[in-house]
Amino acid sequence: MKPxxxxxxxxxxxxxxxxxxxxxxxxxxxxxxxxxxxxxxxVEAGRSINLALTSRGLKxxxxxxxxxxxxxxxxxxxxxxxxxxxxxxTFVPYGQKDDEVIYSIxxxxxxxxxxxxxGEYDNVTMRFNQKLxxxxxxxxxxxxxxxxANQSHTVDAPVTVATDGAWSAxxxxxxxxxQNFNYAQxxxxxxxxxxxIPAGPNGEYQIEKEALHIxxxxxxxxxxxxxxxxxxxxxxxLAYEGVQSFAALDSKEAVxxxxxxxxxxxxxxxxDLAEQFFANPTGALATIRxxxxxxxGKVMLLGDASHAIVPFFGQGMNSGFEDCSALGELLxxxxxxxTLFEKLEAExxxxxxxxxxxxxxxxxxxxxxVADAKFQLKKEIGFELxxxxxxxxxxxxxxxxxxxxxxxxxxxxxxxxxEIVLNELSRGISSLHQVNWELADQLMQQHRAA
Amino acid sequence: MKPxxxxxxxxxxxxxxxxxxxxxxxxxxxxxxxxxxxxxxxVEAGRSINLALTSRGLKxxxxxxxxxxxxxxxxxxxxxxxxxxxxxxTFVPYGQKDDEVIYSIxxxxxxxxxxxxxGEYDNVTMRFNQKLxxxxxxxxxxxxxxxxANQSHTVDAPVTVATDGAWSAxxxxxxxxxQNFNYAQxxxxxxxxxxxIPAGPNGEYQIEKEALHIxxxxxxxxxxxxxxxxxxxxxxxLAYEGVQSFAALDSKEAVxxxxxxxxxxxxxxxxDLAEQFFANPTGALATIRxxxxxxxGKVMLLGDASHAIVPFFGQGMNSGFEDCSALGELLxxxxxxxTLFEKLEAExxxxxxxxxxxxxxxxxxxxxxVADAKFQLKKEIGFELxxxxxxxxxxxxxxxxxxxxxxxxxxxxxxxxxEIVLNELSRGISSLHQVNWELADQLMQQHRAA
Numbered sequence: 001m002k003p004x005x006x007x008x009x010x011x012x013x014x015x016x017x018x019x020x021x022x023x024x025x026x027x028x029x030x031x032x033x034x035x036x037x038x039x040x041x042x043v044e045a046g047r048s049i050n051l052a053l054t055s056r057g058l059k060x061x062x063x064x065x066x067x068x069x070x071x072x073x074x075x076x077x078x079x080x081x082x083x084x085x086x087x088x089x090t091f092v093p094y095g096q097k098d099d100e101v102i103y104s105i106x107x108x109x110x111x112x113x114x115x116x117x118x119g120e121y122d123n124v125t126m127r128f129n130q131k132l133x134x135x136x137x138x139x140x141x142x143x144x145x146x147x148x149a150n151q152s153h154t155v156d157a158p159v160t161v162a163t164d165g166a167w168s169a170x171x172x173x174x175x176x177x178x179q180n181f182n183y184a185q186x187x188x189x190x191x192x193x194x195x196x197i198p199a200g201p202n203g204e205y206q207i208e209k210e211a212l213h214i215x216x217x218x219x220x221x222x223x224x225x226x227x228x229x230x231x232x233x234x235x236x237x238l239a240y241e242g243v244q245s246f247a248a249l250d251s252k253e254a255v256x257x258x259x260x261x262x263x264x265x266x267x268x269x270x271x272d273l274a275e276q277f278f279a280n281p282t283g284a285l286a287t288i289r290x291x292x293x294x295x296x297g298k299v300m301l302l303g304d305a306s307h308a309i310v311p312f313f314g315q316g317m318n319s320g321f322e323d324c325s326a327l328g329e330l331l332x333x334x335x336x337x338x339t340l341f342e343k344l345e346a347e348x349x350x351x352x353x354x355x356x357x358x359x360x361x362x363x364x365x366x367x368x369x370v371a372d373a374k375f376q377l378k379k380e381i382g383f384e385l386x387x388x389x390x391x392x393x394x395x396x397x398x399x400x401x402x403x404x405x406x407x408x409x410x411x412x413x414x415x416x417x418x419e420i421v422l423n424e425l426s427r428g429i430s431s432l433h434q435v436n437w438e439l440a441d442q443l444m445q446q447h448r449a450a
Numbered sequence: 451m452k453p454x455x456x457x458x459x460x461x462x463x464x465x466x467x468x469x470x471x472x473x474x475x476x477x478x479x480x481x482x483x484x485x486x487x488x489x490x491x492x493v494e495a496g497r498s499i500n501l502a503l504t505s506r507g508l509k510x511x512x513x514x515x516x517x518x519x520x521x522x523x524x525x526x527x528x529x530x531x532x533x534x535x536x537x538x539x540t541f542v543p544y545g546q547k548d549d550e551v552i553y554s555i556x557x558x559x560x561x562x563x564x565x566x567x568x569g570e571y572d573n574v575t576m577r578f579n580q581k582l583x584x585x586x587x588x589x590x591x592x593x594x595x596x597x598x599a600n601q602s603h604t605v606d607a608p609v610t611v612a613t614d615g616a617w618s619a620x621x622x623x624x625x626x627x628x629q630n631f632n633y634a635q636x637x638x639x640x641x642x643x644x645x646x647i648p649a650g651p652n653g654e655y656q657i658e659k660e661a662l663h664i665x666x667x668x669x670x671x672x673x674x675x676x677x678x679x680x681x682x683x684x685x686x687x688l689a690y691e692g693v694q695s696f697a698a699l700d701s702k703e704a705v706x707x708x709x710x711x712x713x714x715x716x717x718x719x720x721x722d723l724a725e726q727f728f729a730n731p732t733g734a735l736a737t738i739r740x741x742x743x744x745x746x747g748k749v750m751l752l753g754d755a756s757h758a759i760v761p762f763f764g765q766g767m768n769s770g771f772e773d774c775s776a777l778g779e780l781l782x783x784x785x786x787x788x789t790l791f792e793k794l795e796a797e798x799x800x801x802x803x804x805x806x807x808x809x810x811x812x813x814x815x816x817x818x819x820v821a822d823a824k825f826q827l828k829k830e831i832g833f834e835l836x837x838x839x840x841x842x843x844x845x846x847x848x849x850x851x852x853x854x855x856x857x858x859x860x861x862x863x864x865x866x867x868x869e870i871v872l873n874e875l876s877r878g879i880s881s882l883h884q885v886n887w888e889l890a891d892q893l894m895q896q897h898r899a900a
Contacts, residue, residue: 180690180734184634240630284630 001331001340003027007157009132009142010034010164013107014303014320016114018161020064021328023121031118032130032144032155034164039112049194049233050225052077052212052314053103053110056404060321063328066117070110074103075226081211083222087265091211092376095395096383100402102212102314104225132164135173137295159337160299161327163320166288166308171301178295188285188310188363190220191246192237195276197269199230206269207232214366215263220244221367222263234266237285237367246282285310287356293345297337300344302327307352312362313400315355319408323348351408358400358412373430378422380432385421388437389444393418417447451781451790453477457607459582459592460484460614463557464753464770466564468611470514471778473571481568482580482594482605484614489562499644499683500675502527502662502764503553503560506854510771513778516567520560524553525676531661533672537715541661542826545845546833550852552662552764554675582614585623587745609787610749611777613770616738616758621751628745638735638760638813640670641696642687645726647719649680656719657682664816665713670694671817672713684716687735687817696732735760737806743795747787750794752777757802762812763850765805769858773798801858808850808862823880828872830882835871838887839894843868867897 003026008015011033019029053074061067078101079093094100118124133152134143140158145151162170175183200206205226207213213232215222219239224232239245249255252274259267267273288308294300303320326347334340369375385393396415399406406414421443425435453476458465461483469479503524511517528551529543544550568574583602584593590608595601612620625633650656655676657663663682665672669689674682689695699705702724709717717723738758744750753770776797784790819825835843846865849856856864871893875885 180637180736182636184636186632186634187630286630 001025001334001337004159005030007032007142007155007160009157009160009162009170010168010303010305011115011126011128012163012165012303013111013114013317014324015161015163016111016118017060017064017321018163018302018324018327019118019124020066020114020121021324021331023118023124024064025328025331026123028123028125029121030125030127030155030157032132032142033126033128034131034147035128036148037115037126037128038108039115049107050104050227051107051110051317052225053105054314054318054401056315056325057318057321058103059404060325063325064117066113069113069117070105071103073109073113073228074105075228076101076210077104077212077225078210079212081208081213083213083215083263083265085217085262085264089208091208092379095398095402096386097402100398101210102401104212104227106227107317109228132169135170135299137170137173137177137299140298158298162299162301162305163303164305166286166304168301168305170299171290171305174290174295174299174301178292182289182291184287184289186287189241190237190239190363191282191284192235193246193277193282194280195234195236195270195273197224197232197234197266203230205230205232207265213266215266216367217262218368220262222266223366224266234270237363249277252278287360289353289356291345291349293349294341297339297341300341302348307348307356309352309356309359310363311359312366313355313359315359315400315408319352319355322351322404354408354412355400358396358408358415374426377430377432378426381422381425381435382418384432384435385418385440385444388440392444392447393421421447451475451784451787454609455480457482457592457605457610459607459610459612459620460618460753460755461565461576461578462613462615462753463561463564463767464774465611465613466561466568467510467514467771467774468613468752468777469568469574470516470564470571471774471781473568473574474514475778475781476573478573478575479571480575480577480605480607482582482592483576483578484581484597485578486598487565487576487578488558489565499557500554500677501557501560501767502675503555504764504768504851506765506775507768507771508553509854510775513775514567516563519563519567520555521553523559523563523678524555525678526551526553526660527662527675528660529662531658531663533663533665533713533715535667535712535714539658541658542829545848545852546836547852550848551660552851554662554677556677557767559678582619585620585749587620587623587627587749590748608748612749612751612755613753614755616736616754618751618755620749621740621755624740624745624749624751628742632739632741634737634739636737639691640687640689640813641732641734642685643696643727643732644730645684645686645720645723647674647682647684647716653680655680655682657715663716665716666817667712668818670712672716673816674716684720687813699727702728737810739803739806741795741799743799744791747789747791750791752798757799757806759802759806759809760813761809762816763805763809765809765850765858769802769805772801772854804858804862805850808846808858808865824876827880827882828876831872831875831885832868834882834885835868835890835894838890842894842897843871871897 005028006022008019008029008031011031015031019031022029058067061070079091082090119126129147130144131147133145142155142157143152144155162168164170175181197206209226213224221237222234224234226232241247249258255274255277259273286308287310290306293306302323309316326344330340330344382395386395394403399411424443425440455478456472458469458479458481461481465481469481472479508517511520529541532540569576579597580594581597583595592605592607593602594605612618614620625631647656659676663674671687672684674684676682691697699708705724705727709723736758737760740756743756752773759766776794780790780794832845836845849861874893875890
């Protein structure tokens with residue numbers, strides 16, 4: 001594609017990254033962001049403080065030369081640390097290889113890094129405090145309110161990438177102006193609340209540092225990811241209504257009692273639990289799907305704006321970064337915006353659908369089956385099959401998280417097939433030694449044939 | 451419920467009917483309608499000119515004493531008349547009983563009847579040309595533009611029923627103001643175009659009057675329903691894009707050639723086919739789902755506003771009228787709006803979901819399998835099972851269309867179970883005489899046990 005001016009609406013993680021995919025190819029890029037410059041201000045607290053950075057996100061960061069710097073901000077987690085109701089722990093590794101780890105990273109710090117690095121390009125202009133007020137997509141005219149100057153102005157933006165997040169204002173315009181626009185926003189019956197386990201008196205991590213901690217309790221769960229500096233961000237996922245619910249936790253006493261009963265070890269590390277609980281907002285969990293993602297060659301939605309998902313596979317940011325990788329490849333091969341946007345949607349939409357479904361399924365796995373003996377056995381059989389049939393059998397989790405060369409849609413399809421094998425091999429047995437490996441051979445041959 | 455002022459936004463079929471359910475119980479009702487009074491003006495042409503009125507709709511009309519008058523505007527259709535590509539026809543009855551018919555009725559004439567009858571109640575006020583501009587649902591304040599006077603005014607409406615249709619303005623406000631509002635609008639790849647077969651020279655019907663005519667062509671179809679006065683409203687359902695599509699019908703010659711090849715008998719009856727084709731709009735087919743349908747005891751969406759469906763089961767209006775029946779029952783038993791609205795949604799939402807799914811399934815049946823020998827055989831076996839197991843086996847179509855005492859959700863569930871029986875009994879045979887009735891006995895016993 002011949003370099004020309006590009007407008008990016010939204011300077012969050014995906015918008016900041018996308019700007020560099022354009023800038024390094026010689027495009028002049030203007031990024032307009034609703035909030036102030038987060039490099040100068042404090043990040044809003046209480047929502048999605050840290051994220052899991054995994055191979056698909058790292059691949060995109062590598063393409064703009066930022067993977068190493070991003071990893072300096074991150075802490076590896078080598079597996080899940082399961083906490084039972086008595087405070088006993090079991091460690092379950094994510095994979096069998098040393099590099100099969102995920103990285104806990106601060107959303108704010110990573111976003112600042114991306115903005116700083118984007119700002120180093122001469123051909124990237126960033127404008128903050130720009131609230132989108134109206135879009136005339138057909139004519140490429142976008143009206144913004146400069147919230148500092150309190151003045152409206154119109155931006156001429158014939159080619160626009162909208163990375164303005166799950167509640168995208170550009171998508172909202174498309175919802176009311178694009179004929180036959182398919183749209184769905186679907187909320188879970190669970191919300192979430194972020195809390196903090198502080199660092200110990202000497203700045204030490206009070207629970208295992210290199211792990212994603214889970215307190216699975218079937219209908220709800222607690223999770224914790226490490227931060228730089230010794231603290232953990234803890235997230236409670238809980239139904240809004242019912243016996244065990246946010247509605248029932250209506251007093252400090254109720255919160256304290258609930259946590260002490262369900263998560264005694266975590267509770268002991270949060271002396272100000274009840275204060276935190278009522279100071280922090282309760283977040284909602286939504287899946288957003290739409291089609292088309294674009295209007296001709298004029299505007300294209302990417303990242304959460306076109307495919308917001310629930311966080312249970314840690315792939316929201318990673319899938320948005322993968323959008324940028326795909327965009328980069330098409331910028332090198334296409335010469336027409338309408339075709340480029342069409343191909344980008346054709347490539348990314350099935351994968352966005354797949355990871356949306358996988359993330360919903362993983363919520364059940366994390367809060368429920370992860371603590372189950374059958375689940376553990378199937379995990380062990382999966383690892384053994386991976387050793388015996390290298391390249392042919394790759395556990396579903398590994399395909400999604402450690403194998404960016406396997407698209408999400410393929411990972412879902414292969415994972416569904418493998419699940420049949422795992423169910424067959426684990427039927428009626430209770431340990432890995434009892435597996436019928438001849439049957440495994442047969443099943444894997446059928447699998448190969450299919 | 452103690453009578454009190456009620457506001458109804460939208461004076462279409464469902465709004466006009468709902469007003470009478472309130473009025474006959476002593477409520478003061480104000481109906482505000484965006485369009486002019488259709489009793490005085492010409493109805494917009496080219497869209498949904500006629501509808502199928504069936505038992506659920508008739509039940510609701512009976513409850514306000516209007517069934518007989520409505521039926522005077524209607525023409526019974528006793529079955530489907532299938533037209534093949536050579537113009538040969540086959541008649542397939544809807545049911546085995548004399549009263550198992552559907553009624554073709556003009557949307558406009560029925561709407562006018564409902565408005566006239568609602569207007570006869572002293573406690574119903576109707577205001578036309580009232581365009582909803584803004585809703586403050588929490589405070590029960592709705593701002594309307596009087597499009598005749600070109601003046602805005604605010605209506606105090608603490609208890610509101612919104613029957614403002616598939617593109618409901620009230621629902622749009624809920625989408626942006628109600629927390630965790632679930633919403634999906636999903637369009638088919640097919641659009642539709644309405645055409646007319648005129649009455650013959652002496653006002654006669656040029657094809658069988660008492661039938662729903664179908665020209666099933668697998669990926670597309672033509673349909674015709676009789677009007678009073680001898681004409682038929684014909685609807686083409688066709689993909690937007692592809693080899694056989696609206697996009698391909700880009701000239702009068704292309705339209706004429708396509709119709710002559712696919713629907714020769716119908717084409718012969720439409721001398722001005724190509725003119726009609728380009729004069730009439732192409733309509734879209736959408737399914738709309740949302741939740742919740744209400745905000746506390748303040749406002750409730752009913753009819754298409756909460757559950758717009760595709761027309762292939764002829765149940766859009768009927769399901770909306772059934773909403774009114776359910777509303778009426780709850781008005782007699784409840785004393786609190788929040789509870790009434792909650793119960794109404796709990797009762798109607800699963801049925802709205804079921805008929806939305808059934809209508810989508812029926813599109814495939816109508817355009818594709820209806821002309822298939824296997825489908826015909828299963829239909830015959832179903833009728834025979836209905837005779838042999840009265841009350842226990844009722845064909846799915848009959849449950850939906852002729853049995854209002856069976857909720858849509860139950861009809862869908864039982865229909866799915868029965869489909870297994872029909873598939874089993876029709877396997878490997880080609881006529882009713884070959885059915886293994888002992889197997890049928892076994893299957894029906896299993897069915898009863900389940």
